[in-house]
Amino acid sequence: MDATWVVLLALVLGISLGAGFAVFVFAAARRGEQVQQVITPSVPDGVDQILGVLESIGIVLDASDNVLKASQGAFALGIVRSERIAVREVQQIADEVRRSGEAQTRTVRLESARSGDAARVLAVRAAPLGTRYVVVLANDLTESIRLDEVSRDFIANISHELKTPIGAISVLTEAIESSVDNPERVRRFAEKMTAEADRLAALTADIINLSKLQADQALHMPELVSIDAVIDHAVRDNAVVADARQVTIARGKPTGLTVYGEESLLAMALQNLVSNAVQYSPDGSRVGVGTRLVDDTVEIQVTDQGVGIPKEDHDRVFERFYRVDGARSRNTGGTGLGLAIVKHTAQNHGGEVSVWSQPGNGSTFTLRLPVATGDEGISAPTSAERPERTQI
Structure with missing residues (x-):
């Protein structure tokens, strides 16, 4: 009997110890899971998908300010590095949220x-x-602020530029009224008024053209355009002014090259380059227009023998209304928008424009455009047909 009680007591004790150990093991496992969740917390459902489609920058921080998830923009701008926020001001905003509990x-x-x-x-x-x-x-x-600044500057510049011809026309009108008894003076004032009116019309036209170029991200009526025809148009439009100042416009041989775009826009751009070259060249000098093919790019070079442009102004000459020599540009009838029109025309055609110049050695403006290939319905010239660099 005593032996039976001993066995039963041992059995109960074993069951109790086993149950207690099992409870201990289960509790330890639960505690380990909780600790693991603290160490490596998971992102709430749906956050991954939201960050994946965000165009803006998105970051999720845990209780220890570790970055759990972040969009590509956060890494690209250097806001997140090594799973931490690397920009002090951004971290301060997150800290303020933790303190206040509010956005x-x-x-x-x-x-x-x-x-x-x-x-x-x-x-x-x-x-x-x-x-x-x-x-x-x-x-x-950044970009929206820059565009706002550009728009404000553009409006301010337009207002300033329009004041000059409008003010001159007003003064000339009064002068004509006071000179009705002097036909010679009336004729002279009328000629000046006509010149100012032409300048005002040119400025208005350039403003409209530039606005269209900046507003349009794609070409409306793209077509195969002959570079030879574009050069012919630019040379012809500047012939009268060049002849009056005995400036020779020399162009290279026809190349047969074509590009894909709008002929009217390209003609306007090249006409502006040739016009600038003529205006800033001394009387009796020479302006050259040449074309060559470099790999898959058509290069149109316009070279003058003018006073040149300082290096610090090379980039700025393509800004709207920027003039290296403002007084001379106004005297020659320039609007200050010609090179800006060239730049935006090139960009709309997938190309670019650049300038090489040294004071006293003239300037060379190069308009680069993608050559038309078989994809546009015309074959690019073979190596044997490709024109050599044109001497101008």
């Missing part, structure tokens, strides 16, 4: 790590995501 919105200026690059301006908004996370969203305002 925060601020503007952050992000300086570029590379010298010469413009700083970026971000609109940053951070808010709680559940009880443990913080989500940070940012929109890049």
Whole structure:
């Protein structure tokens, strides 16, 4: 009997110890899962998909400010590095959200790590995501701010440029009224009024053309365009002014090259380049227009023997209303928009324009455009047919 009680007691004790050990193991496992969740928390459902389609910058932070998820833009701008926010101002916004429990919105200026690059301006908004996370969203305002500044400058420049011919016409009108008894003076004032009216018309036309070029991201009526025809048009339009100043416009031999685009736009662009070359060339000098094929690019070069352009002005000459010599440009009837029109025409055709110049050695403007290939319905010249560099 005593032996039976001993066996039963041992059995109960074994069951109790086994159950207690099992409870201990289960509790330890649960604790380990909780610790693992703290160490490697998961992102709430749907956040991955949202960050994947965001065009703006998106970041999700855990309770320890580790970056759980971030959009590509956050890495590209250097906001996130090594799973942490690398921009102090952005981290401060997230910290404020944790302290207040409310969404925060601020503007952050992000300086570029590379010298010469413009700083970026971000609109940053951070808010709680559940009880443990913080989500940070940012929109890049840099381009919209730049466009606003350009628009303001454009309006200011237009107002300034229009004042001159309008003011001159007003003064000349009064002068004619006071000179009705002097036919010679009336004739002279009328000629000046006509010149100012022509200048006002040219400025208005350039403003309209430039506005269209900047507004349109694609060509409306693309077609195969003969470069020879475009050059003929530009030379012909500037012949009268060139002859009056005894400036010779020399052009290279026809090449038969074609590009894909709108002939009227390309003719306007090249006409502006040739016109500038004639205007800034001394009397009795020479302007050259040459064409060559470099790989898959048509290069049209316009060279003058003028005073040249300082190196610091090479990029700025393509800005609207920028003039290296403002007084001379006005005297020659320039609007200050010609090279801006050339730049935007080139960009709309998938090309570019550049300038080489040295003070005292003249200038060479090069318009580069993609050559038309078989995809546009015409074969590019073979190596044997490709023109050599034209001497101008």
